[in-house]
Amino acid sequence: MAQNTNILDYFNLFWFAVLPYVALFTFLLVTIQRYTRRGFTYSSLSSQFLENKIHFWGLVPFHYGILTILFGHLLGFLIPRQVLLWNSDPLRLHILEVTAFIGGIFTLVGLVNIVIRRLVDPRAKVVTSTADWVVLSILLFQIGTGLFVAIFNSWGSSWFAASITPYFWSLLAFSPDIAFVTPMPMLVKLHIISAYFLILLFPFTRLVHVLVIPNPYLWRKPQLVRWYWDRKKIRTPGFKAKRK
Amino acid sequence: MVFHLDKCIGCHTCSIACKNIWTDRKGTEYMWWNNVETKPGTGYPTRWEDQDKYQGGWEKRNGKLGLRSTGKGRVVFNLFHNPHQPGLDDYYEPWTYKYEDLFNAPEGNDQPTARPISMVTGKHIDIEAGPNWDDDLSGSPVYAENDPNLSALSPEQRAQLSAIERLVFFYFPRICNHCLNPACVASCPSGALYKRGEDGVVLIDQKRCRGWRSCVAACPYKKSYYNWNTGKSEKCILCFPRIETGQAPACFHSCVGRIRYLGVLLYDADRIDEIAGRPDNELVDAHRELIVDPNDPAIIKAARENGIQDDVIRSAQKSPVYKFVKEWKIALPPHIEFRTLPMLFYVPPMLPVMSSFDGKTVKNMTEGLFPDFDKARAPIEYLGKLFGAGNNSKVRYVLKKQMAIRTYRRAVTVGDVEMEHAEHMLREADCTVAEAEAIYKLTSLCTFEDRFVIPPAHREEAIEMTADPLEYKQSVGFGFKEEVKRGL
Ligand code: HEM
Ligand code: SF4
Numbered sequence: 001m002a003q004n005t006n007i008l009d010y011f012n013l014f015w016f017a018v019l020p021y022v023a024l025f026t027f028l029l030v031t032i033q034r035y036t037r038r039g040f041t042y043s044s045l046s047s048q049f050l051e052n053k054i055h056f057w058g059l060v061p062f063h064y065g066i067l068t069i070l071f072g073h074l075l076g077f078l079i080p081r082q083v084l085l086w087n088s089d090p091l092r093l094h095i096l097e098v099t100a101f102i103g104g105i106f107t108l109v110g111l112v113n114i115v116i117r118r119l120v121d122p123r124a125k126v127v128t129s130t131a132d133w134v135v136l137s138i139l140l141f142q143i144g145t146g147l148f149v150a151i152f153n154s155w156g157s158s159w160f161a162a163s164i165t166p167y168f169w170s171l172l173a174f175s176p177d178i179a180f181v182t183p184m185p186m187l188v189k190l191h192i193i194s195a196y197f198l199i200l201l202f203p204f205t206r207l208v209h210v211l212v213i214p215n216p217y218l219w220r221k222p223q224l225v226r227w228y229w230d231r232k233k234i235r236t237p238g239f240k241a242k243r244k
Numbered sequence: 245m246v247f248h249l250d251k252c253i254g255c256h257t258c259s260i261a262c263k264n265i266w267t268d269r270k271g272t273e274y275m276w277w278n279n280v281e282t283k284p285g286t287g288y289p290t291r292w293e294d295q296d297k298y299q300g301g302w303e304k305r306n307g308k309l310g311l312r313s314t315g316k317g318r319v320v321f322n323l324f325h326n327p328h329q330p331g332l333d334d335y336y337e338p339w340t341y342k343y344e345d346l347f348n349a350p351e352g353n354d355q356p357t358a359r360p361i362s363m364v365t366g367k368h369i370d371i372e373a374g375p376n377w378d379d380d381l382s383g384s385p386v387y388a389e390n391d392p393n394l395s396a397l398s399p400e401q402r403a404q405l406s407a408i409e410r411l412v413f414f415y416f417p418r419i420c421n422h423c424l425n426p427a428c429v430a431s432c433p434s435g436a437l438y439k440r441g442e443d444g445v446v447l448i449d450q451k452r453c454r455g456w457r458s459c460v461a462a463c464p465y466k467k468s469y470y471n472w473n474t475g476k477s478e479k480c481i482l483c484f485p486r487i488e489t490g491q492a493p494a495c496f497h498s499c500v501g502r503i504r505y506l507g508v509l510l511y512d513a514d515r516i517d518e519i520a521g522r523p524d525n526e527l528v529d530a531h532r533e534l535i536v537d538p539n540d541p542a543i544i545k546a547a548r549e550n551g552i553q554d555d556v557i558r559s560a561q562k563s564p565v566y567k568f569v570k571e572w573k574i575a576l577p578p579h580i581e582f583r584t585l586p587m588l589f590y591v592p593p594m595l596p597v598m599s600s601f602d603g604k605t606v607k608n609m610t611e612g613l614f615p616d617f618d619k620a621r622a623p624i625e626y627l628g629k630l631f632g633a634g635n636n637s638k639v640r641y642v643l644k645k646q647m648a649i650r651t652y653r654r655a656v657t658v659g660d661v662e663m664e665h666a667e668h669m670l671r672e673a674d675c676t677v678a679e680a681e682a683i684y685k686l687t688s689l690c691t692f693e694d695r696f697v698i699p700p701a702h703r704e705e706a707i708e709m710t711a712d713p714l715e716y717k718q719s720v721g722f723g724f725k726e727e728v729k730r731g732l
């Protein structure tokens with residue numbers, strides 16, 4: 001009996017105190033290495049050109065959904081107190097939960113369409129790599145477990161802020177306190193572990209497109225010109241003449 | 245750049261030269277950075293001129309210029325699915341033939357055939373379209389009649405254009421116009437596209453491109469293409485490795501009809517915004533206004549202060565393009581109403597407009613001093629829509645001048661026309677004898693050196709000249725080499 005708990009402890013330690021670091025450091029190192037050494041491979045790898053009908057019904061709901069959800073997780077992580085405060089009113093709690101759930105459904109529907117598209121369209125198949133299937137499977141698992149958690153262990157926005165957020169912060173402080181997660185139901189654990197796998201595989205897959213979302217566009221001037229000549233050098237003769 | 249359409253013989257040599265050098269890689273098979281269209285016709289991609297469909301170019305909104313396809317606000321919401329991106333079927337599905345079947349087929353009573361297979365999926369396909377499917381007006385009931393420019397014509401004129409015994413067409417070779425106000429550059433969310441300061445070539449930085457495909461949608465000429473294999477967009481690079489070494493781009497160099505001219509134009513970049521916003525009917529003149537006189541001392545001084553090399557200024561002074569566009573005013577920009585200010589100018593074709601066929605011989609219609617252009621075989625409105633933003637007087641001016649010069653040269657060489665008559669025509673067409681001779685020479689007797697006046701390369705400055713293009717044939721990238729791998 002005692003031995004059993006021991007093994008379980010090791011398991012927990014591995015999944016919740018070792019894996020996150022492996023994932024995070026791989027993510028950081030490989031992403032930077034890939035950006036600086038193989039920058040050419042950063043692309044959205046769009047396949048809209050090859051299949052433009054199901055595309056809309058897959059990519060659009062998926063992205064709007066997942067961005068909403070990610071933003072929600074981020075809020076729970078960064079400002080847990082405010083989230084808890086917000087949730088103290090049942091109506092507001094319901095608004096938050098329902099929004100999140102709709103986001104999840106959008107994501108799922110989009111993802112299912114993406115998968116179907118890649119299964120049935122002969123042209124989309126051509127640009128579907130093993131890595132794509134790995135990413136899509138984990139995402140499907142991630143969203144599936146997420147939705148189940150929302151159904152069976154409801155009010156996640158509150159308990160996430162209360163017990164998962166401290167766990168994440170303990171990870172970031174390099175003193176992982178897995179006591180927060182070990183008592184969690186299996187579904188939640190699976191959801192967390194699969195998230196670590198996503199982060200781990202992230203830099204090796206097309207997911208890197210998330211990191212190169214265009215931001216300066218909104219502020220830059222429309223036209224861009226690059227010079228290879230040293231224009232000052234060309235100007236210099238005139239410059240000297242003026243000085244004389 | 246100037247393309248003289250009267251000289252184009254529609255041989256597609258230019259397209260093949262380009263394809264062999266740049267777009268024979270996986271993912272680029274469908275691209276034709278240089279393509280030759282038959283007009284009237286729907287072109288490549290199909291009906292590219294129809295901006296209600298493709299939403300390319302600029303439009304004026306509340307007095308300000310904005311991209312039709314996207315904008316700063318809209319780009320964010322459309323990143324996941326680009327609503328105006330053309331798909332493969334708007335171009336065509338590239339194919340090859342299963343030639344090995346010709347050799348490997350078992351012996352039998354039938355002749356073995358090489359079946360077409362898609363270069364995208366590798367599966368057998370039934371070919372339904374190609375990049376020049378309507379070449380020489382083939383299938384014109386389907387293609388020519390759907391030409392977007394025909395909207396400028398009345399039903400009678402349309403019937404007249406397609407009546408079989410009067411059938412008329414000309415070729416329209418197209419490359420990227422390396423515009424002054426490029427919609428592609430302005431649309432790119434990642435800032436991957438840029439115009440080179442030295443020579444104006446518009447390029448896509450392959451390392452910065454993230455495959456959002458905004459440029460593909462924004463270019464009204466559909467001259468930016470998406471490489472489905474690398475996940476990056478690509479476009480005509482005006483063979484910059486060749487230009488940098490003083491050679492003409494491959495399509496220019498190989499042009500059989502010698503229709504292509506390349507030279508330096510100096511322009512006032514500060515005025516681009518204002519000029520691109522002028523009303524449609526002023527655009528052709530405004531665009532010309534932007535191009536400045538390279539012999540004007542004030543201009544030379546300003547150019548030097550802006551970091552233009554002296555030999556570039558000297559090339560500008562000898563530029564054949566400057567003569568065609570600014571001095572003689574006989575080269576016009578294509579569809580300037582898209583407001584990208586294209587830097588490729590066309591001398592509109594005269595022959596299909598002027599001659600008629602009475603069943604036996606082709607005649608030039610020369611009753612009166614000038615033929616009645618409005619009754620010409622190809623209605624002037626058609627050319628006006630293509631090259632004058634609907635301002636037919638611009639095209640009429642060019643045709644008159646060309647007509648006068650031909651008459652004048654006929655008076656000189658054949659002598660069956662009174663010289664007085666010819667000179668009268670020249671005067672009417674706003675042309676002097678000296679100008680007529682110059683135009684005639686640069687049109688008909690031009691050498692390589694006359695057609696291409698490319699400033700010598702500044703080896704010490706050019707960074708792209710370190711690589712041998714052939715070394716990278718059929719692989720990806722020029723200057724750096726990185727394998728295309730999708731995912732893991
Ligand atoms: C932050 C902003 C994001 C932008 C601008 C963005 C943009 C894009 C684009 C343009 C595509 C290509 C669509 C096409 O085929 O045309 C794409 C695909 C994809 N994105 Fe995103 N994305 C973002 C965030 C995310 C996030 C957070 C995830 C998930 C963690 C994600 C997962 C995916 C996946 C899995 C695909 C491939 C879909 C397929 O298999 O066709 N994206 N994204
Ligand atoms: S034609 Fe003009 S807008 Fe189109 S790709 Fe070339 S430079 Fe850009």
Ligand code: SF4
Binds near residue numbers: 255280417500502
């Ligand atoms: S090579 Fe010259 S003549 Fe031949 S199609 Fe091209 S532009 Fe026309």
